[in-house]
Amino acid sequence: MTASIPVDPCLCPLCGQANACAMAASPAQISEPCWCTRVHFSTELLQKLPDAARGKACICQACAQQAATP
Template identity: 30%
Template sequence: MSLTGEERICPICGKDNNCQHGNKDCWCNTIVVPKHVIDMVPEDKKGKACICRDCIEKYK
């Protein structure tokens, strides 16, 4: 499954989120994202792309 440009961009920092959406082995399937980090995502970008691992770790 190929991601669109918007799906590949972290909604917080704007860098590549390195997500392999649809791949059961993707890192995003095993990480817990704290609610306060999810709340940082702008409304118009919620549910459209994964937050990158760097932002999750930075704001954890």
């Protein structure tokens, strides 16, 4: 039996850097919606996410911008 590695909602599941997710911050720190609610993530980018991180951790802005650059 393999143990699953916990997903840190504050880290990008693609690069491991801080994702600046407002929704992962403590409720007292949330002053506006997360930046990720205002951008579109391509299906191709979302398919790169590990299954364990889907719906649990945001992709960071750097990974989102890199994927959007042709």
